[in-house]
Amino acid sequence: MLRDIFSKKKKYATIPSEQAKQEVPEGLMTKCPNCKTIMYIKELRKNKMVCEGCGYHHRLSAYERIDLTLDEGSFQEFDVDMIAKDPLQFPDYLEKSAQDREKTKLNEAVVTGEGTIQGVPTVIGVMDARFRMGSMGSVVGEKITRAIEKAIEGDKSFIMFAASGGARMQEGVFSLLQMAKTSAALNQLNERGLLFISVLTHPTTGGVSASFASLGDINIAEPGALIGFAGRRIIEQTIRQKLPDDFQTAEFLLEHGQLDQVVSRHQLRETLGTILELHHPVKGGEV
């Protein structure tokens, strides 16, 4: 109801954010960054964090994603205890990682494990963009690589939800080489004839977009997700012109042949389930 008031009378919808923060009780309500509608978080959660007004897909935390994707209670996490080291003795890196651990209650920017979707077992990795922008350093690369190896051991499919700003600068070439490491692990998965579904969510850019996230047997994205190699600002500086609004969106990539499908969060679990079943006719047959 509140949403209706604000969305219809646009004037009131554009409350300056600072003021809005004061008026919107923390943790109770939120504003859609796309249509500016103010809504109850509880309602938003019920709708899988998709704005009822405009369809904007709000970011999910890794565990929210897992809850929405896997069969209830089926998730078993791998390698929970890995945290960032500081191979370059980079200023403030460990402090910032610690702050993000505190803030997100996650140990790193990816959660990996196994579970079932509509009864079909799968190994899964989910990135969380709140932790160091979801950037890939040694821990992210290692956890993904180990998850892929678990899939190989267990003869299972692998699903990866990407949400990342790219490589983790503070780990320098260590982070760059995680691109090669995760891709090399996927080569091993390919050799065994196992399925990899890459789900690209907002945002998937830089070194993550240019490695495992683009290497799915099937590449799926959520609507509106920003996906691309180079940063928008860098491109604009290079070409000295403004880019169209839809540039590097999931829809743009679909149009340019880079994706198999753009799937709404409301259909995503079912779509993944169907794909898994089609690749596991025996195991999925009874479901």
Add this chain to the structure above:
Amino acid sequence: MADQLSFEKPIFELRNKISELKTFTAEKGIDLSGEIEKLESRLEQLEKDIYGNLNPWERVQIARHSKRPTTLDYIERLFTDFLEFHGDRLYGDDKAIVGGIGRFQGQAVTIIGHQRGKDTKENIKRNFGMPHPEGYRKALRLMKQAEKFKRPIICFIDTKGADPGIESEERGQSEAIARNLIEMAGLHVPIVCVVIGEGGSGGALALGVGDRIYMLENSTYSVISPEGAAALLWKDASLAKRAAETMKITAPDLLELGLIDGMIPEIRGGAHRDVDQQANEIRVYLEKSLKELGNISELDLVQKRYEKFKNIGEINHVSGPIAVK
């Protein structure tokens, strides 16, 4: 002088002075050989001091030197019967990457490398050595061809990065790079990579998934340019010098971190001082590595390559209670 880097100024000044004295000697017939000798030994010491203690930012400048030898300079010197092959068979021919076949000490090999220009005109033609997707796809086509005919692959890495433009995004720059990473990981032939200039980010790595990764002493390999890192970290691109140090992008730093297999010594003052001699230094490493890799079976090669990359990473573990959901 454009070729002169700021930290080289004392060397160039002294060198000029020596040549002035020599001219003077010749013109006036006055014997200054004692003085010249003294200055020459001082020059020798000065070069040792300056070039022997290069800081990361000075190495970056040498790596970017306008006269620095490129892939084609080394191809000309290291291989015989080189034939350049063009095109990705899908879209076009990207001149920021050159590739082809030739012989290395009699053995047929495939050679691929980033290619910069040496002047503005050539740089425009070669997009400053920054490949579009079709460049990476050409490289991959040539690598697959090498695998079919069981030829080792030699890659020269020398790019600021992959092209960041609209068309590159439209044609799938991310996919092109990612595809090279996964395909290189699985190739059944030896791959030797040499970073000869700048190894910029994913655009460099797309030719860099090899069994051996060497760097010339004054080359760099980085996840982001020093300028880019400074802009992102400290909102100030002029702090690039500091970023070059912090990011550990030089050959000595990366060798110490165990991220590369070897550092190829460079001619004092930089590879551009003597390209022939620099090529000889590279030849030693190619010869040695191709010999070693030639003795490994195809399957072991792929497995060892996987393990090489799998082992890269530095990780801690939380002690005590674990933060779970």
